[in-house]
Amino acid sequence: MQKIRAKLLGTLEELLNEEYEKFKFFLEDEDTKIKIPRGELKDMSKPKLVDTLINYFAHKRAIKVVENILSKIPRKDLLPIKIGPLKRKISQNRPTKLQKNQSAKKRKIDSTPKFPGSRIITLSELKALELNDMRDLKGLTVRGKILEKVNHNYINKQGKKMKVFHATIADENDTAQVKVYNREQREFRKGANIQITNFKYSNGVIDVMRYSQINKLASKAIKATKEVPVLSxxxxxxxxxxxxxxxxxxxxxxxxxxxxxxxxxxxxxxxxxxxxxxxxxxxxxxxxxxxxxxxxxxxxxxxxxxxxxxxxxxxxxxxxxxx
The missing domain is CATH 2.40.50.140 (Nucleic acid-binding proteins)
Structure with a gap:
């Protein structure tokens, strides 16, 4: 990670002030699932921009985004951005995967995303994306308490029998609707605190798919301040x-x-x-x-x-x- 941050910063440091402004301009129009708010980019320094890119897009995707914009400025002389293999130190005291799983079950809490590079965002931040067509948000994690839930079966357009849970989840400041398709009920019950990683989203609804990850959080992990919203x-x-x-x-x-x-x-x-x-x-x-x-x-x-x-x-x- 340190090598990637250093390499990206070194690349941006090669840009003149005028080129750096062009870089931020093209970044606003970059065709990505997640958009960095324009207001954040205005006076952002190069080190801060590197951290922001990694937080929003994860490491490999951040490199591709930078390379794509460099080709537009154009500063193709800085391409490609080569990152050497990352070396990991293996400790003899490092717990095995089985030990980790047993420890997680004992604590009955998994407070970190299971997918590398995923970023936890609030429900308000998710709604601010204003996505009107279905998008796969495989780099994001949301958390919430399940305020209400119902389930029913239906026949989809292909004639296949499906099971879906409709739910409302809430975090400290907002609520969101969730649809959970063909999942077991035990991992999605009313009153539970959960986090969802790798989901689809559009028009204010979180779609939990087969590949999505749902993890239980501790009972006091989220203090939901919102009741189920009632619209006129x-x-x-x-x-x-x-x-x-x-x-x-x-x-x-x-x-x-x-x-x-x-x-x-x-x-x-x-x-x-x-x-x-x-x-x-x-x-x-x-x-x-x-x-x-x-x-x-x-x-x-x-x-x-x-x-x-x-x-x-x-x-x-x-x-x-x-x-």
Missing amino acids: LREIKQKPEGTFVNGSFKITKFSHPTKEKDKSPLRITITDGFDQINVIIFKPPKILSCEIGKYLKMLGIKVDVYKNEKQLRHRCDTYVKVQ
Whole structure:
């Protein structure tokens, strides 16, 4: 790590002031999953920039980012950036992998990311990325306490039976929605403090996939200050198209397909007493029995626009229940 930091710093020190400003300019437009905020780059020194690049992108990716920008300035005479092999000292007292696993089980806590180069960020920092399309964030780790969780089975577009948990997690300052696909329930229960590494993210929702890592944290590791957020329909209508939201609202009207073979969707009108919105459900679950006056509970439902009007659109993995 020290060799990489020193080599990157030495490379940036070769840049003149004008070239260094160009470097930061191109870094803002670099096509990466994670963007360094523009405000941080403005007066950043070269040593600080090296540390920032490594923190955001990890070592190998940081080198590739620097090489790519150097070719644009252009300062191709500094390419390629060669890093010699890193030598590790092996201690005779170093614990074995089995000993480490046994120690972790005994303490019932794993407070560090399992993947080299992963960086822990807060839920607020994650939301600040404002990603509107699904991205793999394999270099990041988030932590939170599970405030609520429900699970259900569904059939995906390929006709495969799937299991999904919908949950809300909270850290010290914010909350986020989480979807967990085809995982065992024991590692994801209400009230647990967890950290998630290597996940997908878009429109405010964390998708935990097969390759994602979930680790339990100590019961006092996170002091969640937020309750489960309750949005009004007015607030939901102000959300951008594609955002996923949760809620429980009173049913005022609904219309089933006229015939059994009719492919028209189930349309439900819901209200919170101040505003109303339509919910569109294609291929509604057979167990969903609507009744005026009862409440429609929804988790992971999508904000949609139809004829310039906001509506909520059900997806195959959306959780809906009349209660």
